[in-house]
Amino acid sequence: MRRPAAPRARLATGPRGAGRARWRGFTLVEVLVALAVVAVTLGAGLRAAAAVTDGARRLAEVTAAQWCADNQIAEMRLAGEFPGVGDADFRCQQLGRSYAGSLRTRPTPNPNFRRVDATVRDDNGRTLVTLTAILGRP
Numbered sequence: 001m002r003r004p005a006a007p008r009a010r011l012a013t014g015p016r017g018a019g020r021a022r023w024r025g026f027t028l029v030e031v032l033v034a035l036a037v038v039a040v041t042l043g044a045g046l047r048a049a050a051a052v053t054d055g056a057r058r059l060a061e062v063t064a065a066q067w068c069a070d071n072q073i074a075e076m077r078l079a080g081e082f083p084g085v086g087d088a089d090f091r092c093q094q095l096g097r098s099y100a101g102s103l104r105t106r107p108t109p110n111p112n113f114r115r116v117d118a119t120v121r122d123d124n125g126r127t128l129v130t131l132t133a134i135l136g137r138p
Contacts (some may be wrong), residue, residue: 007131060095065120065128068092068099073120073133076103082112082137099128112137 063100066094072090094098101120108115119130 038109039124041138057104061097061122062128064094065122066131067094068101068120069118069129069131073116073131074105074123076116076135077133080138083116085114108134 067092071092071119083105085105085107087105090101090103092099092101099122101118104117105118106115106117113134113136114135116135117130118133120128122128
């Protein structure tokens with residue numbers, strides 16, 4: 001048994017009857033609506049991609065600042081000296097960028113320990129990371 005043939009595209013008759021047949025297509029309004037939907041979708045996709053890129057850049061910047069603060073604390077520990085109370089500034093190079101930072105050393109209730117806060121800032125002066133450590137007498 002034969003299968004019936006697939007239906008063909010719809011034909012519309014012209015204004016003068018069956019003598020003229022033409023293919024029916026999309027109207028201009030339908031095409032414009034489809035383009036608007038595609039434009040909105042692409043805009044949302046670009047915004048999401050920009051947010052991901054900005055987040056990755058921020059993460060790299062904060063990670064490099066964390067390394068700077070870690071290095072300053074490690075340097076103080078390796079010096080083997082009991083840190084004095086006071087403030088000091090430092091500069092650090094990480095991932096091809098220069099970071100400015102400060103060390104705040106404060107006494108604790110126990111005179112055998114000092115609290116050290118290492119703060120690293122970006123070029124605009126915003127704090128990227130603050131690392132706190134307790135250093136004892138060697």
